[in-house]
Amino acid sequence: MRAALAGTTGNAVLMGVAEVGTPIGWVLLPGLLGVSARPRVAALVSAWAGVLVVASVLVPVIPGHRTDPQALLASAVSLSAVPLLAWARRRTRTASVTRATGPPDVAVFTVPAGPGSAALAVCGSPGEIGAAVPLRGGGLLALVGTVTGAALDTPAGRRAVEQTFRRHARPAASPPHLAGVLDQAVRDLAPAGHLLATIVRVDRSGAVEAVRCGSPDLITVGGDRADLAGVPAGPALGSTTVPAGDAPPSPVTGRRVAVVGATFADAHGERWARVLDQVAADDDPARAARGLTRGPRGGRRIGPALVVDPGPPSRA
Known part of the structure; x- marks a missing residue:
């Protein structure tokens, strides 16, 4: 201004x-x-x-x-x-971001992602960070994460992180660049706070790349089974003296890509990856994202969750 x-x-x-x-x-x-x-x-x-x-x-x-x-x-x-x-x-x-129907304790937003579509589910769980920004030409930039630290895990702190991401989510912005921007924002907002985050970019052709900073691995679906994507792990943003943003993004392939936050893995324990087989069970990314927010044994929902179908529906 x-x-x-x-x-x-x-x-x-x-x-x-x-x-x-x-x-x-x-x-x-x-x-x-x-x-x-x-x-x-x-x-x-x-x-x-x-x-x-x-x-x-x-x-x-x-x-x-x-x-x-x-x-x-x-x-x-x-x-x-x-x-x-x-x-x-x-x-x-x-206007390209629409809210899907669902129960009152979870909000699911759908957005174009290359030739396909994506769905981001948020439910107000502790530390939840989630944002999806459509790009001109049909691309997508998305942030899924969890903040820690009393100064950062507040409504104002979480909103500041998400607004920083949206403000810098431009067609030319790469996931490493956004990681560096968020790293500096976390340091400025709360020196003792951390952001465990995954940043995903989908270009107009449907190619997916991502960086993860202290967050769980991404999930890819090929056929009817989900597997870990093998994206290298970096440190949580704001947690080291070395600024983030140097690691190259990793390509992620599959008919579906899913991202969950650190709270999801913590809640489900060592067997959290097995829960993700449900990602392959539903052809609708909005329903798949909503399903990933269910807590273990019917507990409180855990968000955020992002599900990306980078190809057109006929390929799903």
Whole structure:
């Protein structure tokens, strides 16, 4: 937000000093900054740009924007449209994330993942971290993890971690890069806290790659049986003096890929991997993800759980 407001101010000063009178000179940069931001930030940028346009007309020492009514109307219309365009852009991005039906104690969200689809189940279990961000072109970036530490395992701490991931989940971002960003975020939020996480990327072709940092191995399904993917384990984020983000991502193959958090493995004990055979039993990734949140012996649900079918439904 600060960068957008500073850019808008700098643009107005430059246009005024250069005595630029055309509306596009005053509106283009604020419009680009606003459309690329969240709707609330876009509205603030547009309002501030409007204030600067009015100042350029009312204050004689700022030559800038001409007083032609048509020029002022064009600027007003353009700046008013910026928040609407930002909202439409955000709505288009989030419309691909839908909530599947299910019991009230678990929320399952489905999202495109390459030619296929994915489902993320969250249920508010202690330390739960889960986020899935659709990418332009049909890709997906997802985070599944568990936070530890009193300062980090709070609603505000967990929300800050998830928001950091969503903010940096861009088409060019790789899982190691996101691991490094989250590692620094954990250190800043709670030096004594840790994040045990798996970061998964699905590209538009359906290729899956992942890094895991202190979390259980991924599960792959080939045929009717689930097996461990063999993704190398790295340290939990925020747990070492060496910043994360250097390990290359590991490719993961299979008609289905599943990810669970450390609390799942802890709850089911040494035999946790056997429980995951249920991942292969249901063709619907949403039902499979929901099933993975069931606690042992009918106990409280344990989340999060991510199930990815990277290929089209006909291949499942």
